[in-house]
Amino acid sequence: MEWKGKWIGPAQSMGDVCPVFAREFNKGDFPGKEIESVQLQVTAMGVYEAQLNGKRVGDYVLAPGWTSYETRHQYQCYDITELVEDRNRLEITVGKGWYRSPVPGWITEEGKAQRAAIPAGLIAELKITFTDTTTAVIPTDETWQAAESRIRFSEIYDGEVYDASFEVSDYQPVVLLERTTGNLIPQQGEKITEHEYVKAARCFTAPNGEVVVDFGQEVTGYIQFTLDAKAGEKVEISHGEVLDKDGNFYNANYRSAKSKIYYTCCDGVQTYKPKMTFFGFRYIRLDQFPGTPCADQFYAVAVHSDMKRTGRLRSSNPLLNQLFSNIIWGQKGNFLDVPTDCPQRDERMGWTGDAQAFVKTASYNFDVDRFFTKWLADMAADQRPDGSIGHVVPTLYVGSGSAAWDDAAAICPWQIYLTYGDKEILRQQFDCMKKYIGFITNSTKDPYLWTGGEHYEDWLGLDAPVGSYKGSSRADFIASAFYAYSTSLVVKAGRVLGEDISEYERLYQGIVDTFRKTFTDYRTQTEHVLAVHFGLAEDPQKTADALAEMIKACGSKLQTGFVGTPYLLHVLSSYGHTELAYTLLLRTEYPSWLYPVTKGATTVWEHWDGIMENGDFWSTDMNSFNHYAYGAVADWVYEAAAGIQTVEDAPGFARVKIAPQPDSRLDWLEASIETRKGTVRSLWKQEEGRIRYEITTPSPAEIVIAGETIEVGAGDYIFYSEIA
Structure with a gap:
């Protein structure tokens, strides 16, 4: 759109003080006209809060949010008709926000100095529509003024300094800033x-x-x-x-x-x-x-x-219910416009590895369609010329090219498509997905594998060598496995879109064949998990059995990190080891999902032993107590324990498979997901020597009870089975 407003800033720097910009207008400025509506269109280089006549405009906090500002800078539109009086004063305060804060905080790079030097810019338009259908526009220009506000300092990491006794006065002229409006886009993501x-x-x-x-x-x-x-x-x-x-x-x-x-x-x-x-x-x-x-x-x-809650999990186990609560609070706390890794320390960035690990759980817990559509658009905008993806999105100076992290480019859009059934997300991201596969193909040392490069590997794997944050799984193994998986998703996405994907079909087959010839043994829990879950093991049952024995041999403990943990229980339950999967889920000793709960956790931790058994802390340098990635276990509870599953050829829950897998250690378990077709619900409970199942499906479903398959239409159903 054509902006009449111009970027403005204070004529003189105010240092760390947040400036407040002001403009007055009166109904009398338009003689003979009767106002029908007034719209405010606004954004800032930083974050802003607007007030008309002392009343806050809208409920958007930290507007305009965080995007790849150089290419995609959101603006917001507000209907302020009800706030308009005979005489009006519009005030807009601008803080540093993500635009001008020193993110990321823990490393030194040139971009920080550049961001700190950016002025507190504002662009806005007041569009007044009269009852005779004519309009008038009051844009940001030299007629606006700026003054120091009561917010003496405000920054993402360090906090805020506010002086309630300060009298805002001494308004000064503003200057026009040489900034483009070509990157301004309407609000795309959910508001905060x-x-x-x-x-x-x-x-x-x-x-x-x-x-x-x-x-x-x-x-x-x-x-x-x-x-x-x-x-x-x-x-x-x-x-x-x-x-x-x-x-x-x-x-x-x-x-x-x-x-x-x-x-x-x-x-x-x-x-x-x-x-x-x-x-x-x-x-x-x-x-x-x-x-x-x-x-x-x-x-x-x-x-x-502002995401709608769609998924709910409940059980007879209070510790498990606390874990479910922790996962929800962890998602809320880290889905603040971008999927941040953590919300507290000098980081708070959109780490791609965390997002891809959690996207399925995220899409069941809340409606994150719009949230991920916006974030993935930033990913595509920030994709490197070589096709690699930044470790964080919006991209900062943190690097790119790590397996499982970059693979968010393929995993996230595919999962959003499966959950919500709208192929537009695939259409939006398909070029990004293909370019990413091209990056691997062009940068690997060995054809049909992903070898070389720097990777996070199985980050925080418990089988890591002393002094390492990375697990013991082989980097080339992990990278090649994800190369295969992401290529398979490009093939699937291309089929949905009706694209010619023959090149990627051949590539995928070459990767699978080469992987199987190269990696003839699996050495860690994570290697077993990836080989089975990504369809690379020639004998998946044998591999899953070996995984189960490996877990039992170390005392029924998981040793997986960021890469293996999201898929671990899925692999076990898919190949006859559901009881062991429950054992891992219900374990309360370290390491386990419930161990932090026993230590009073109310969100998911970055480390299984962020607080160790003796009460000491794991570390000070990397020990977040609100780090949502391991909360991905919830999608196993939805899909395997409660049995609610999407069907790939009927995305968006247009057709449902419901195959609950009860366990005697729980008296009952209930899951529900509000889908685009309606709410699907699965409840099982032990009742008088048998198991009662209550199932609601909003669409045709295949229900599997104790190995027996029943085809049903939309409706409510009750089944029984004997306790195994």
């Missing part, structure tokens, strides 16, 4: 909004004398507090995820992220919450706070992309 308000559970004095507030749940967002104070009194607050083994506040794992709030009070009762930043936290430490604080003064405000 406030969701749950979690009331503080307790306010207590820690053993070391510090005052700490516990919200009882780790959230991503910010706090809101209310207090009665005098002008000039100070509030200083630090954020943390956990307490140490002595019960004291701890946040050394935030690394260089300060994650602080500094607030200067005005007179009287006042309420504050940050406007231009977010935190990952369960606890806050009151470093300064007027009066005697109590829990009733504090709320944690959960902030994430």
